[in-house]
Amino acid sequence: MADSIQKHLLLCATPTKQKCFKGNEGEKTWQCLKKTIKKFENNPASKNIHILRSKADCLRICKNGPILLVWPDGIWYEKVSPERISEIFYSHIINGKPIKRWIFKITPFSDSPRYS
Numbered sequence: 001m002a003d004s005i006q007k008h009l010l011l012c013a014t015p016t017k018q019k020c021f022k023g024n025e026g027e028k029t030w031q032c033l034k035k036t037i038k039k040f041e042n043n044p045a046s047k048n049i050h051i052l053r054s055k056a057d058c059l060r061i062c063k064n065g066p067i068l069l070v071w072p073d074g075i076w077y078e079k080v081s082p083e084r085i086s087e088i089f090y091s092h093i094i095n096g097k098p099i100k101r102w103i104f105k106i107t108p109f110s111d112s113p114r115y116s
């Protein structure tokens with residue numbers, strides 16, 4: 001685990017014009033993300049790890065959602081679900097191992113960490 005991590009997770013959870021998924025999968029995934037982060041923050045190991053989350057209205061992908069963008073990595077996940085969000089959180093965000101099979105796009109910012 002890295003000494004200091006700062007990430008921002010943007011989830012297309014409850015878009016005004018819901019185009020990328022059907023039903024309430026976005027809201028359920030958002031609630032699961034909130035719970036996962038809160039549980040992690042209660043762990044002393046989270047001291048140097050700063051995780052922000054935002055509910056994005058639409059991330060302009062509009063298919064195969066809910067869509068999750070991890071900043072500053074520029075890693076985009078598709079079909080995120082309550083089941084997948086916790087695996088993404090612990091594997092990618094905490095342990096630095098993105099889950100390649102759910103990534104559909106990578107648009108890193110200039111000083112983003114690089115993953116092999």
Ligand code: FES
Nearest residue numbers: 012020058059062
């Ligand atoms: S509606 Fe989810 S990305 Fe546009």
